[in-house]
Structure formats: structure tokens, C-alpha cells
Amino acid sequence: MSQYVIAIDQGTTSSRAIVFDHSGNIVSTGQMEHEQIFPQAGWVEHNPIEIWDNVREVVGSALSKANLTRHDIAAVGITNQRETAVVWDKNTGQPIYNAIVWQDTRTQPIVDELARDGGAERFKQQVGLPLATYFSGTKIKWILDNVEGARAKAEAGDLIFGNTDCWVLWNLTGGVDGGVHATDVTNASRTMFMDLETLQWDQEILDAFGVPASMMPAIKSSSEVYGTVHTSQLLREVPVAGILGDQQAATFGQAAFQPGEAKNTYGTGCFLIFNTGEEIVHSKNGLLTTLGYKLGDAKPHYALEGSIAVTGSLIQWLRDNLNLISSAPEVEALAAGVENNGGVYIVPAFSGLFAPYWRADARGAIVGLTRFANKGHIARAALEATAFQTREVLDAVNADSGVPLTELKVDGGMVANEALMQFQADILGVPVVRPKVVETTALGAAYAAGLAVGFWKDLGELSANWGEDKRWEPQLPADEQERQLRLWKKAVTKSMDWVDDDVR
Numbered sequence: 001m002s003q004y005v006i007a008i009d010q011g012t013t014s015s016r017a018i019v020f021d022h023s024g025n026i027v028s029t030g031q032m033e034h035e036q037i038f039p040q041a042g043w044v045e046h047n048p049i050e051i052w053d054n055v056r057e058v059v060g061s062a063l064s065k066a067n068l069t070r071h072d073i074a075a076v077g078i079t080n081q082r083e084t085a086v087v088w089d090k091n092t093g094q095p096i097y098n099a100i101v102w103q104d105t106r107t108q109p110i111v112d113e114l115a116r117d118g119g120a121e122r123f124k125q126q127v128g129l130p131l132a133t134y135f136s137g138t139k140i141k142w143i144l145d146n147v148e149g150a151r152a153k154a155e156a157g158d159l160i161f162g163n164t165d166c167w168v169l170w171n172l173t174g175g176v177d178g179g180v181h182a183t184d185v186t187n188a189s190r191t192m193f194m195d196l197e198t199l200q201w202d203q204e205i206l207d208a209f210g211v212p213a214s215m216m217p218a219i220k221s222s223s224e225v226y227g228t229v230h231t232s233q234l235l236r237e238v239p240v241a242g243i244l245g246d247q248q249a250a251t252f253g254q255a256a257f258q259p260g261e262a263k264n265t266y267g268t269g270c271f272l273i274f275n276t277g278e279e280i281v282h283s284k285n286g287l288l289t290t291l292g293y294k295l296g297d298a299k300p301h302y303a304l305e306g307s308i309a310v311t312g313s314l315i316q317w318l319r320d321n322l323n324l325i326s327s328a329p330e331v332e333a334l335a336a337g338v339e340n341n342g343g344v345y346i347v348p349a350f351s352g353l354f355a356p357y358w359r360a361d362a363r364g365a366i367v368g369l370t371r372f373a374n375k376g377h378i379a380r381a382a383l384e385a386t387a388f389q390t391r392e393v394l395d396a397v398n399a400d401s402g403v404p405l406t407e408l409k410v411d412g413g414m415v416a417n418e419a420l421m422q423f424q425a426d427i428l429g430v431p432v433v434r435p436k437v438v439e440t441t442a443l444g445a446a447y448a449a450g451l452a453v454g455f456w457k458d459l460g461e462l463s464a465n466w467g468e469d470k471r472w473e474p475q476l477p478a479d480e481q482e483r484q485l486r487l488w489k490k491a492v493t494k495s496m497d498w499v500d501d502d503v504r
């Protein structure tokens, strides 16, 4: 019997392939970054062909590093940056435009137009999301409205849409030669088009956006066999059996299966997901209602989500735009060189503010500058921004659920930063807990795929794999915590009301 499962993690900054064994341990990894394309202020694109090439490459390197062949692999799981929209011609396999990335804000005029009739919460009851540039829907509309000939081709049934899970699945299973055009409920719940109760595309909302239903993939569960890898590829005939959007995958990989459990993933952005079980909870505090997971024919699990657009990408900005550091981990030493933030606060509202504010008119602000401030203070403020934003999201989760979380499970690239984790515990006032396997995103997708083919037998087996690596206890006195939070909130007000007719 095959002893491993492979997960493909198609993320915002890189694509990874990770091979896991039955205990959920990493056996080997392949990883490649792809180009971030910024054609104009506020626009962010990826090249879908580059992404697919990289996916094939990283699968190859993960297999070869561990000396494995397809016979060793029981199933493939896919996880992905959510919302990023790819539209391609199903007859040629060619995208008609670059992928428009979740951070991209070009569709604000479309959002404003749709909100004129019913406000930003117009579709929230059905789909759990406010109208915002973040989700796939307005991006698809933008492509249809702006790429020459696109609308006619879409109406003729030649164009299809997918988030990057769907793009990878279609290509893995053969592309123009019979590729499977499907997605899972978690990805579908990020488009603006899926009804949370029926788990089907909502025709009225598709019509309001002017998106033909024929473009949309079939909506499947998160754990079932969607198809097998095409015979032309390394993993030929291996079943593709799990798909979860990356934040839901991390929640699954953290074994947060019970209602009331939560995790926070610190990557390009930060995403706190709170499992609400089989209940659809509508937030009164700026959180999204989203699908948590659905295993085969079982009932779906729902979740509340606090999405923060900019956390790790602020560290990349210090590296790439300000040249303050030459690699992300260097931010730790720079920040450790000063005693505190020196009164400096950075509100990284590069794409407006997401949860819990949802303010498209906000833009990044550095406040509290004096002649005293130096680059160490900027580095410190950049890290602290992640912790403050997370605190505001956790407050919203606590307010919605009525039962305060007593600890926070964390994962993602930034949790390597121990000083940040301590500050996070200080600002939250609850312990922060890091698991032994921090690649929970890929692990969650592997779990979903492995469950579908019987590699793992049930959720209990997965929970038993979870192990604690490190825990940070809060140490900051309550009055100091509150003072800092007040200052942060004051800084947030300074970032708002910036975008107007002069700034677009």
C-alpha cells in the first residue's frame, strides 16, 4: 500500500508540494516563488501559466528528494490562495488574462456600482460576504468587461473560471484533454456566488454581476475523488481527492474540528478562522461567514473568519520597497535593537482595511513619527501591526460567539518569529500555541485527500497526530496592554477617509 499523501499548496507568494506520512510528518518539500506583478497602484496579478509550471516542478522535486514515485502516493490534496481569479479558454487551455489576486483593488468601481442598489451588505445573507474587491466575483466581471472579446466568448460557453485550486485541478487531470472543472465548497464560498445553505451557485447574484453560469465550476465537497492525474504527468493515475482553500485547510490541519475551536495563520495576510459547526452564524462584528469544510456526503461545517489583508507582506515591503532588510527573518534583529516602538504605529491598509473594518477608503499610514524614530522602530511597528490587527479580529470573534477564546492556535511563516509570538500573547491576553507541524495548510489538504481514499480512517486519527511545540503566556500588565491598544485604534482612525476623487 502507498505510504504517503502529497499536498499541493498554491499560495500567494509561492507554490509548494509537501509529502506527508501517516503520522502527519513532513517527508519532503518542493517550493518555488512566482512573480508578483504590480501593473498599477492597487493592481496585483500572477501569471497562471507560471503557477502551473511551478506546481509541476515542485511536485517533481518533492518526489525526487524523498526518492518516491507515484506508486508511493495514495492521493493528492490541493490547497490554495483563495479568491484569486483565473479565466481561461477551455478549448486552448490558455488564460485570457493574468490571475487577478485577492489583494487587488481595481474593482472598487464595480463594488460601488453594485452597492448602489442595496448597500455593501446586499448579498451578505445568502453568501456571508460583504461586497468588496477581495472576492472573486468582481474580478471575473472586470475580466469580462475589459478583455476584448471576452464577454462574447463567455456567453458562447468557451471561457471557464476558477480560483487557483480549480486551475491546478483542471490541469492536473488533463486540461484540454478532459480536465475536471470543479472546486470545493470552501473556495466556492469566496466567490460571492455560492448560497451558504444550498451550496449551489445563486443565479440571481450571477445575473446581477453579469457572469454566465456556464463559466462556473461544479461545486464538490472538500474530500472526495474528483478525478485522477492525467497519464502525461509524474503522478499519473493517482486520485486527486481533497481541496480546501488555504485558510480552511490550515484549520483542518490544526485539527480544529469542534465548534468553538479556532486558529490564526500568519502568512502574506493573517486569517483567523473560528469553527461554528453545522450552524451558519452571521457576524455582527465585521467577520465573514464562510464554509469550514465538507467531508463527502456529510453535513458541511461553517466558520466565522477574520481576514487581515497585510501582515507578512508588510515585512516584504520593508524588504523590497524600503530595503531596510534583505530577508524577512532579518526583521527580528532590527526590531530587537530598540526597546519599544518609540511611539510609532504602522497601519498597513495597502488594500484598504479588511476585517473587522471593511474600509475601502483607508490607505497605509505611519503615525507617531518624531525625530527620535529610527528604522528599528519602523521594524518593530511593522511586526506589532500584525499582533494588533489580530487582537481586533479576536475581539470580534469573542463578541459574535459570546464565549471568549481561552487560547489561540497559530501557524504560517511568521510564527517562526518568537518575539512576535510573545507580543501577540501580550496583546491578546491569552496564550498563543504553536503546533509541531506548522505547515498546517498543506497538512489539512493532505488530510482531506487521505480521508477520501481511506489512508486515514477518521477525524480522531487526525486529532491524535496534533502535537504542541511551544506556548507563549501573556506577560504584559493589563493597563499597558489597554494603553497600547488605544494607541493602535487611534492610529487606525488616521488611515481612514484617504481615498476620494483625488486618490484612486
Ligand SMILES: Nc1ncnc2c1ncn2[C@@H]1O[C@H](COP(=O)(O)OP(=O)(O)O)[C@@H](O)[C@H]1O
Binding pocket: 011, 012, 013, 014, 266, 267, 268, 269, 311, 312, 313, 314, 315, 316, 328, 329, 330, 331, 332, 412, 413, 414, 416, 417
Ligand atoms: N522571521 C519572520 N518574521 C516576520 N515575518 C516573517 C518571518 N519569516 C517570514 N515572514 C513573513 O511570512 C510570510 C511567509 O509566510 P507563508 O506562510 O509562507 O506565506 P504565504 O503562505 O502567504 O505565501 C512572508 O510574508 C514573510 O514576510
Ligand SMILES: O=P(O)(O)OC[C@H](O)CO
Binding pocket: 010, 011, 012, 013, 080, 081, 082, 083, 102, 245, 246, 247, 267, 268, 269, 307
Ligand atoms: O496564500 P496566503 O497564505 O497568503 O492566503 C491567501 C488567502 O487565502 C487569501 O484569502
